[in-house]
Amino acid sequence: MNQFRFPDGVEYLGGSGDEVRFNVNMPTDDDGHFGRECPDCNQIFRVSADDYDALPDDLTLWCVYCGHSDDHREFITQQQMERATRAARDYASQLFGQMLDDTFGGMARRSRNNSFVKISYRSTPFYPEPLPGINEESLIRERICERCRLHYAVYGEHRFCPVCGPLPAMTVALDAIDADETRLDALAKLPAVALRPLRETGVLDRTYADTIENVVGTVETLAEKTFHEFVPNADALLRGRGKIFQRLNDFADLYRDILQRDIRLDLADSWADLEAVWAARHIFTHNDGIVDPKYLASAPSCSLREGQRLRVDDHFVRRALEIAKRLCFALANTHLEA
Numbered sequence: 427m428n429q430f431r432f433p434d435g436v437e438y439l440g441g442s443g444d445e446v447r448f449n450v451n452m453p454t455d456d457d458g459h460f461g462r463e464c465p466d467c468n469q470i471f472r473v474s475a476d477d478y479d480a481l482p483d484d485l486t487l488w489c490v491y492c493g494h495s496d497d498h499r500e501f502i503t504q505q506q507m508e509r510a511t512r513a514a515r516d517y518a519s520q521l522f523g524q525m526l527d528d529t530f531g532g533m534a535r536r537s538r539n540n541s542f543v544k545i546s547y548r549s550t551p552f553y554p555e556p557l558p559g560i561n562e563e564s565l566i567r568e569r570i571c572e573r574c575r576l577h578y579a580v581y582g583e584h585r586f587c588p589v590c591g592p593l594p595a596m597t598v599a600l601d602a603i604d605a606d607e608t609r610l611d612a613l614a615k616l617p618a619v620a621l622r623p624l625r626e627t628g629v630l631d632r633t634y635a636d637t638i639e640n641v642v643g644t645v646e647t648l649a650e651k652t653f654h655e656f657v658p659n660a661d662a663l664l665r666g667r668g669k670i671f672q673r674l675n676d677f678a679d680l681y682r683d684i685l686q687r688d689i690r691l692d693l694a695d696s697w698a699d700l701e702a703v704w705a706a707r708h709i710f711t712h713n714d715g716i717v718d719p720k721y722l723a724s725a726p727s728c729s730l731r732e733g734q735r736l737r738v739d740d741h742f743v744r745r746a747l748e749i750a751k752r753l754c755f756a757l758a759n760t761h762l763e764a
Contacts, residue, residue, distance in 0.1 A: 452506050453560050459579060461562045462588065463503040464489035465496060470503060472565050473588055474577035481589065488591050490584040495591070505560050512557055572597065595651040599754045602644040603747055606637045610740060610747075634738045635710045641750045642707040645757075646671045649681075652757050657684055674704040685760055692756040696749040701725070703746045706736060 454460045459472040471490045487498040502510070565579030571587040578588055583605065585593055613621070613633065624630050650671040654660045663684065664670065671677045682688040690697050705724040709715055715736045722728060730736060 455564045461503040462501040465500045466494035467492040472579040477576050488586045490580050490586050493586050509557050595648050596758050599644050599648040603751050634743045637743045638707050641746050687760040689756040
């Protein structure tokens with residue numbers, strides 16, 4: 427019979443030698459998820475308890491943010507640790523009380539004293555307090571890994587599934603585009619009084635320029651990873667071509683020649699707009715937006731003259747995100763057909 431008292435949520439499994447075992451229940455949130463905390467970067471994510479219970483006991487878990495992988499038991503959150511250590515403290519308190527009872531048994535009915543020392547002892551029953559609750563940030567959006575079907579939630583940019591590791595390149599690309607769209611949506615919802623200083627100090631202009639750079643970088647990364655995945659001798663074929671995936675028409679030619687997939691056909695109605703986006707990215711990145719002959723040659727419809735500075739607006743940037751997403755799907759179709 428268990429001689430120790432514990433609050434609801436603790437199951438005492440016994441022990442031998444220096445090892446004592448407990449099961450401590452960890453409550454889930456309203457969506458059935460519970461927290462995991464990376465032991466390396468200390469950031470929290472959440473995982474469906476039902477999905478987690480079905481996983482093997484020797485599971486290696488990945489941090490969704492930094493990619494640290496370790497035994498899943500190492501991902502306990504601070505609040506969960508406090509809940510678990512409460513059970514251990516309750517056990518230690520009762521064990522110590524039993525030791526005192528064994529040592530000073532019977533002294534509750536009498537006292538011993540001499541001219542120097544008086545000792546008295548009274549045994550008192552132990553009443554455990556309820557375990558501390560878990561009050562971690564609840565999820566906003568549930569994600570489902572397309573490979574292992576795990577349900578989980580994150581609180582920032584991430585690159586890994588908690589169970590199967592690095593996310594597919596297409597998932598990362600679409601997440602990046604969604605993040606830029608969400609940022610634009612948030613700016614659009616600001617009241618005029620809050621938007622005015624952002625406009626006057628150039629924050630809006632900088633945001634639009636940064637988004638254009640992000641768009642090109644997102645497609646560049648996806649195009650390069652897709653090419654490497656489906657072309658066994660990709661490194662040899664790319665040797666001497668420089669940063670070809672930053673150059674829209676050059677990597678489109680590469681896909682056409684090597685993978686027999688002309689992605690320009692999928693975006694024939696928008697290819698000129700894509701070229702304008704790539705040209706804008708180049709001068710934002712390398713020339714502070716100052717128009718040069720190379721830009722004018724690649725954007726013949728531009729009304730600016732050499733030496734003027736290009737500015738883009740919300741409409742241009744949203745159009746860039748829209749057609750970039752279409753380009754990502756064209757690359758994914760190459761992935762499927764190769």
